[in-house]
Amino acid sequence: MDAWSRGRVALIGDATHCPSSLSxxxxxxxxxxxxxxxxxxxxxxxxxxxxxxxxxxxARR
Incomplete structure (x- = not known):
């Protein structure tokens, strides 16, 4: 993915932070x-x- 957000919608939660489905x-x-x-x-x-x-x-900060 080029970006994790588009407009006012962002991919957060388990969708972005799960290191492994078994962990x-x-x-x-x-x-x-x-x-x-x-x-x-x-x-x-x-x-x-x-x-x-x-x-x-x-890193853009």
Missing amino acids: GMGSGLALVGAYVLAGELAAAHGDHRVALRDYCEP
Whole structure:
């Protein structure tokens, strides 16, 4: 995939954070991802475009 987001829609949760379908770690990692995304939204003062860009491509900061 070229990007994890398009407009106001982002691929998050188990779909992006499951290291292996056999590991049982997807839910825990999804919670960490949600926490990081919430932090990006706060840092971007609610601008979802900036937050999703920084969440999906942290190297661009």
